[in-house]
Amino acid sequence: MLDASARALLARPLEAAAAAIDRPHVTPDRLTVAGLALGVAAAGAAAMQLWGVALTLWLVSRLADGLDGTLARRRRARAPRGDQSRESHAGGFLDITADFVAYGSTVVGVAIGAANQFDAPWWPFLLVLLTYYVNGTAFLAFSSIAERTGRTLDDGRSLSFLGRIAEGTETIAVHALWMIVPFWSWQIALGWSVFVAVSAAQRIIVGYLRLR
Incomplete structure (x- = not known):
């Protein structure tokens, strides 16, 4: 719901940051992997109830996730036409896979930390994982079939996203909120799953x- 507004708001700062780090040894794929590593580290910190550390790692991981696409588009504008498509597809695949791992890991990490520290129940977090599974299946299946049938939705990203009320911006915010108020994390998880x-x-x- 908020992704388009967030991209418009952050476009110029991300462009400036991408220009600052645009060096041969800094690649979009390396930023994606760094974001993944930081996201998993955030999950580990949450599991150990290091909530401030987890929040910092989470936000930095999402910054890296935002920068990888911006840097990729910057590089693609300068690349030969054949290389543009190949790098875009590979990078898009890596990016969405890393996002799913980071999101799922933090759900589990917060669930472990909240259960151990606040006796929070597990089942709201399991509902979140179930809804993530269904949601991800729906938009990935649509993107794949839309690509094959020539019905793609082009908003500058590698996949055809069906924008709905729960998108990346909301997900980042909710995961951050879990780490800010972990004592309410299971209640937030229950509402978020709905x-x-x-x-x-x-x-x-x-x-x-x-697709009909």
Whole structure:
């Protein structure tokens, strides 16, 4: 729901940051891997109840995740045409895979930390993982079929995203909120699972109608 607004708001700062780090040894794929490593580290810190450390690692990991695409587009504008497509596909695959691992890891990390420190129940976090699974299946299946049938949605990203009420910006914010108020994390997880489930239902319906 907020991704388009967030991209417009952050476009210029990210462009400036990408220009500053645009060096031969800094590549979009390395930024993606760094973001993944930091995201998993955030999950580990949350599991150990190091909430401030987890929050810092999480936010820096998402900054790296935002910079990889910006740097990729900057490099692609200068690359030969054949290399543009190949690098874009490989980088897009790596990026979405890293995002799913980072998101899933932090759900598990927060669940472990909150259960150990606050006796939080596990089942709301399991609901979040279930809704992530359904939501991810819907938009990845749509993107794949849309690509094959020539019905892609081009918003500058590697995949055809069906934007709904739960997108990347909301996910980053909710995961950060878990680490800011971990004593309320399971209640937030319960509400978030409903939010993501509604988004998944929207994607399934809209995706089906668009592909008919």
